[in-house]
Amino acid sequence: MSMLLEVTGLHASYGDFRVLHGLDFSVEKGGISTLLGANGAGKTTTLRALCGMIKRSGTIRFDGNDIGGKATEDIVRMGVAHVPEGRGTFTGLTTEENLQCGAMTRRSRAEIARDMEQAYHWFPRLRERRHQQAGTLSGGEQQMLAIARALMLRPRLMLLDEPSFGLAPLIVQEMFSILRKVNQEEQVSMLIVEQNAGVVLELADTAFVLETGDIVMSGTAAEIRDKETIRAAYLGY
Amino acid sequence: MELLAQQLITGIATGGIYACMALAVVMIYQAIHHLNFAQGEMAMFSTFVAWQMLAWGVPYWLVIPLTVALSFVGGVAIERLIIRPLGDAPVLSHIVVFIGLFAIINSLAGFIWDFTIKPFPSPFGEGSQFEGLISNHQIGMIAVTMSVLVMLFLFFQYTRVGLAMRAAAENPASARLVGIRVGWMIALGWGMAAAIGAIAGILIAPIVFLEPNMMLSILLYGFAGAVLGGLTSPTGAVFGGFMVGIIENIAGTYIPEIGGELKLPIALFLIVTVLVFKPTGLFGRTVVQRV
Numbered sequence: 001m002s003m004l005l006e007v008t009g010l011h012a013s014y015g016d017f018r019v020l021h022g023l024d025f026s027v028e029k030g031g032i033s034t035l036l037g038a039n040g041a042g043k044t045t046t047l048r049a050l051c052g053m054i055k056r057s058g059t060i061r062f063d064g065n066d067i068g069g070k071a072t073e074d075i076v077r078m079g080v081a082h083v084p085e086g087r088g089t090f091t092g093l094t095t096e097e098n099l100q101c102g103a104m105t106r107r108s109r110a111e112i113a114r115d116m117e118q119a120y121h122w123f124p125r126l127r128e129r130r131h132q133q134a135g136t137l138s139g140g141e142q143q144m145l146a147i148a149r150a151l152m153l154r155p156r157l158m159l160l161d162e163p164s165f166g167l168a169p170l171i172v173q174e175m176f177s178i179l180r181k182v183n184q185e186e187q188v189s190m191l192i193v194e195q196n197a198g199v200v201l202e203l204a205d206t207a208f209v210l211e212t213g214d215i216v217m218s219g220t221a222a223e224i225r226d227k228e229t230i231r232a233a234y235l236g237y
Numbered sequence: 238m239e240l241l242a243q244q245l246i247t248g249i250a251t252g253g254i255y256a257c258m259a260l261a262v263v264m265i266y267q268a269i270h271h272l273n274f275a276q277g278e279m280a281m282f283s284t285f286v287a288w289q290m291l292a293w294g295v296p297y298w299l300v301i302p303l304t305v306a307l308s309f310v311g312g313v314a315i316e317r318l319i320i321r322p323l324g325d326a327p328v329l330s331h332i333v334v335f336i337g338l339f340a341i342i343n344s345l346a347g348f349i350w351d352f353t354i355k356p357f358p359s360p361f362g363e364g365s366q367f368e369g370l371i372s373n374h375q376i377g378m379i380a381v382t383m384s385v386l387v388m389l390f391l392f393f394q395y396t397r398v399g400l401a402m403r404a405a406a407e408n409p410a411s412a413r414l415v416g417i418r419v420g421w422m423i424a425l426g427w428g429m430a431a432a433i434g435a436i437a438g439i440l441i442a443p444i445v446f447l448e449p450n451m452m453l454s455i456l457l458y459g460f461a462g463a464v465l466g467g468l469t470s471p472t473g474a475v476f477g478g479f480m481v482g483i484i485e486n487i488a489g490t491y492i493p494e495i496g497g498e499l500k501l502p503i504a505l506f507l508i509v510t511v512l513v514f515k516p517t518g519l520f521g522r523t524v525v526q527r528v
Binding site: 051053072073076077081082084088089090091092093097100101102104105149153 | 397417
């Protein structure tokens with residue numbers, strides 16, 4: 001199967017402080033990859049580097065195009081939707097306006113209206129809250145909103161930064177089952193960064209384990225899940 | 238009673254101008270989190286441009302849209318050429334640049350058109366209505382500022398560009414992640430602020446007369462309005478502008494100690510009072526910054 005995202009030798013730094021030391025990883029077309037690792041391993045930095053939010057070097061190929069030197073807005077316009085750490089909600093706007101922002105780069109009003117319906121279909125709670133200020137939504141609802149907003153882009157690749165963070169286990173289960181459906185029904189590829197390895201390894205097909213800016217292990221999600229030593233050493237469960 | 242009505246109308250008419258200036262200040266503040274001290278001078282320069290076109294014999298109905306368009310372009314240019322290169326420079330750098338802009342625009346206007354006070358014709362002509370209760374110019378001021386404010390509200394509430402500008406001001410990082418070109422949204426905000434300022438300048442010039450320092454006190458009232466309503470709330474700024482206009486006129490008329498001379502300190506008094514007792518203003522919200 002061909003790769004949608006292929007990253008080789010990705011370096012990134014904050015000022016003089018180097019955080020990523022040449023990462024190689026990839027996401028298959030229609031596939032779900034996950035980057036696992038503890039706090040401070042460089043997971044969020046990796047996603048930011050992919051989106052051009054920080055200075056980076058190395059090759060980042062998205063669907064055959066090099067996006068390593070492109071600005072964030074242009075990468076987004078190519079179909080990469082980033083659900084950032086902390087959800088990135090526009091708290092002063094209503095739920096519906098947040099969703100409209102997600103479709104800001106698209107033209108057809110009819111398609112946007114249809115996708116808005118689809119978003120409410122995935123996340124019925126958001127429909128109830130459509131005219132409410134997004135800042136007043138609960139944590140789980142805001143995470144749903146962040147994912148729904150990303151879907152409004154009609155992305156080909158979704159980058160999700162710790163979607164389970166701070167959420168109750170039941171909500172996490174619900175969210176991951178929606179992500180699975182989105183992946184299967186709409187062929188959206190995903191790169192999910194997680195600390196909660198147990199849940200995400202059920203969903204992903206490929207996994208990469210990150211430790212202090214290096215990938216120390218990679219394989220199919222099943223392989224990583226089944227290796228006791230990896231689980232004990234890196235994933236803590 | 239008639240005096241009160243007259244003062245109220247005058248207050249609303251000038252309050253509309255303050256509301257426009259307050260809104261211009263708040264639009265830029267929302268986008269870059271700095272107060273543009275040169276906002277008034279930009280408006281003054283626009284007014285001189287309008288005066289120059291009138292002096293060349295361009296008809297009034299053409300002068301206003303032309304001035305507004307030119308001011309828009311000028312505002313965008315100032316953002317692109319001067320403000321954007323500053324980037325995340327510290328507050329003091331911004332203040333110095335704004336003071337510099339202030340001085341440059343002020344002197345430039347004086348250099349081109351000299352510092353003598355010039356009369357500026359009202360676009361609505363002379364005369365008054367309701368037995369002198371309200372002048373034609375005041376009616377025009379209220380009508381124009383109200384329609385400008387309503388149009389801006391509709392623009393921000395119901396258009397995609399308006400939504401993009403709000404999103405960019407509220408959360409630039411997230412705005413980029415949905416593909417909004419945040420830099421251009423800020424430039425657009427500068428252009429619109431300059432255009433609003435131009436309208437305010439043209440409307441107030443027949444009252445305060447045209448000269449390079451004409452907007453000094455107007456901007457101060459505008460700031461007072463913005464602070465009173467809350468620097469984070471465009472609606473609040475508009476409300477604050479009208480309030481300041483009314484308070485200024487009523488206090489100037491009914492408190493003999495204030496009279497005409499001490500009107501300006503009312504603006505400063507309002508700013509200080511609001512900052513001491515309710516720093517976020519009447520409509521503002523506290524901005525929590527995660528470090």
